[in-house]
Amino acid sequence: MNTPFDQLTDSIRQLPGIGPRQARRIAYFIVRKDKSWVHSLSETLRQARAEVAECMWCRRLFPTAYAAPACTVCTDSSRDAHTLLVVEKDVDLENVEKTGVYTGRYFVLGGTVSLLDKEPEKKVRIRSLEQLIFNKDRDVREIILALSATTEGEDTAVFLKERLTPLLQNHPLTLRVLGRGLSTGTELEYVDADTMQSALKGRT
Amino acid sequence: MNTPFDQLTDSIRQLPGIGPRQARRIAYFIVRKDKSWVHSLSETLRQARAEVAECMWCRRLFPTAYAAPACTVCTDSSRDAHTLLVVEKDVDLENVEKTGVYTGRYFVLGGTVSLLDKEPEKKVRIRSLEQLIFNKDRDVREIILALSATTEGEDTAVFLKERLTPLLQNHPLTLRVLGRGLSTGTELEYVDADTMQSALKGRT
Amino acid sequence: MNTPFDQLTDSIRQLPGIGPRQARRIAYFIVRKDKSWVHSLSETLRQARAEVAECMWCRRLFPTAYAAPACTVCTDSSRDAHTLLVVEKDVDLENVEKTGVYTGRYFVLGGTVSLLDKEPEKKVRIRSLEQLIFNKDRDVREIILALSATTEGEDTAVFLKERLTPLLQNHPLTLRVLGRGLSTGTELEYVDADTMQSALKGRT
C-alpha cells in the first residue's frame, strides 16, 4: 500500500536536486513537525502559487500583489528599454539582477533546446519572444542571448540565431551573444581551447 | 514586502540539507507547476501529517492506516521481544531494517544530547524509554545502544548509560553498545587510534 | 625525440598518486631549481635506497644505520613477542605504530592478492610469514590479520586463512582477524549490512 507518507516522499523526490535519502529525511522532518507548522507550509504552497503571475512581457514570474500584468523590471521606465537580455530561467534573471551590472530588460525563455529536438519551439517560449521583439511599443533594438556556456546553452543559442536572423533582416534590430573569455577563477594552466580562442579574440 | 513566494523560499530553506540557492530553485520549480500539481502537493503534506502516529512503544512514526496504537515491528510476534535497539531517529531505524540483520525491536530516541546540556532529558525521550524497558508486558532483557560513532552519538551513549545503569541494578536487564572496529572501507593506512584499539580488542 | 626532461616526467608519473599534469608541474619545479639542489635530491635518492634493509623477521624496511639484520620493533624485548600483526605494507605498520595501541610485533606482507590470482603466493611474502611463525626462537602464539576492510584486504585474508589453517592444526597458534564494527565516524543512517552485522555480534 502506498501511504500518504510514501506519496510525500515521492513528491519531494521530484524537486530539483533532491536524492532519495534526502527526500526521506525531509519527509520525516515534516511529519515530525506540529500540525500547525505543516498546515502553514501547506497553505504557503497554495498562496505562493496563487499569488504569482507570469509577466506579459518578459515571462518571468512575479508577485500578483502589484496588481499589474507586467513585472517591475518591464514597467520601470528608468531601465534601458532598447536592450533585451534573453535568459533561460527565472533564477538566471535573479542572479543577473543581483550582479547589478545590467540596466536593460529581460526575456525568460523557460528552457533550453537540443539540436536533436524535433520540435524545439515547444520547449522554449520562442513565439512570445518574437511577439515581444516586434512589438513597436516595446521598442527593442538589441537582443543579447545570455545563455550558459554549456552544450545546452550553446545549442539553444544556435536555435535562436537560426530562427531570429531571417526575421530581423528588415528590422533595425541587432542580435548579439554574451562575450566569451576568461571568467573569474580561470587559470591559464587549465584553460580550454574555446575559452582561450575567445579570450585572444576579445583582448582589450 | 515579504511575498508568499518569499515565505515559500524561507520555509524550504528550513528543510534539512537545503541551502539558499537550492531553496530558491525549488520555490520557482513549484510555482512554475500547474495549480493542480501544487494543490495536490499541499494536500499530500496535510494528509501525510494527519495519517501518521507515533508508536506507543518505540516512538517511531508509522501510518495510522493500521488503526493500531503500535507499529508493525512492535506488534510483530515473530520478532525477538527481548532485545531493544535504541537509535537516534526514524531514518536510522529504517536503514537498520533495510540491512536485514537485526531481528529484535527498536526505540527511537528522537535526538542526541551533548555532555554540556543542562537539561538533556528534554532533548531525548528518556522517560518513554524508561517506561518501555520496565514495562513487564514488553519483557525487554537486553538494551543495545545503537548510536553513531560521532561525538554526538558518544555523548548520548554516555548520558544513557549514566541514567540507566543505576535503574538496572535490580533488574535482569543487560545494557550493551554496538561493537566498534573496522567498518566496510576502513584502510589500515588511515585507521585512527580509537578504531584500531576496538578492532584489536574485538579480534575474532 | 624523448628528452631527459620527458623521461623525468615519465618517471614522476610512475610514483603513486601522481597524475599527468602534476607530473609535469613537478618536473618543471625540479629543473627550475639550482643544479646543487637537484644533485642533492639525486644523491638523497641513492643514499635512501642504499641505507635501508629489509628486516629479516618482519620484512619492513628499516635504516641500515642500526647495523643489525632486524628492525627495532623485532629486536625490542619490551614488546610482546607472542603476538604478530600481519599488515599489507610499510605505511600500514607506521600508522598502527602511530596509534600507539598495539604492543606486539608485525609482519609486512608486501601486497594483496585477489581470489582470481593464479599464483597468489608470488604477490605476497607468504613463505617468509610461514618461516617466521614456525621459527621456535620467535615464539609466536597468535597471528592477527590486520588487512583493510576492502575487497583486496578481504580476499587477502581469505587466502592467508586457507593457506595457514591446515599448517596450524598441530601448533599452539591462534589465527585471528581484526574486529569489524562501527569505526569512528560511522553513522547509523548510512551503515551497511556487513558493518551492522559485525557491530551487533560484537556488542559489548
Add this chain to the structure above:
Amino acid sequence: MNTPFDQLTDSIRQLPGIGPRQARRIAYFIVRKDKSWVHSLSETLRQARAEVAECMWCRRLFPTAYAAPACTVCTDSSRDAHTLLVVEKDVDLENVEKTGVYTGRYFVLGGTVSLLDKEPEKKVRIRSLEQLIFNKDRDVREIILALSATTEGEDTAVFLKERLTPLLQNHPLTLRVLGRGLSTGTELEYVDADTMQSALKGRT
C-alpha cells in the same frame, strides 16, 4: 637521527601538491624498488637538469639538445613575431600551445606579484621582458598579458601595466590583456558580477 630515508621524505614533501602522507608513500615506493631503478631515476634527475637551458628570449626552459640559445618557438620563423603573450609559468605556455589557437610568441614571467610586495621586480622577470620588447631585432608590436583571472594574476597584470605603460609611450607598441567573459562551463545562475560585466561589454 635524521636518516637518508627521512631526508628523502622531506625532499618529496617540497614538491608541488604533495602532502605528508603521500610523501611517505612515495618514499617507500622508491626505496622498495631495485637499486638499478633508483639509480636510473637519480641519473634522470641530473640529466634532465643538465640538459635544459632557459631560452634567451622567452625564458622558458627547453632541451639543450637543440644546441641553440633560443627555443623552437622563438626561432620558428613561421610564427607571428609581432605578438608576445606574457604568461606566468612554463606549464601555462605548454597548455596554451596545446590549445593550438595562438600563433605568436611568448614570454614566461616566472611568477606573480602581489600589490603588497615591496620589491615586485625581484619576483618576476620584468627586466628580461623589457629587454625583449625593446629589442629591435625581435620587432614586438603587441604585448598580450595572459595571466590567470585570480587575485595573483590580476595583481601581476596591474604591476606590469604600471611598469610598462610609461615605457611604451614613444613606441609603436600596444599593451593588451586577454578578454574576460563566460568561459566554458559558466552558468548564468552562478555568474559573478565581474564576469557578467565583461561578458556584457564583450558581447559579439
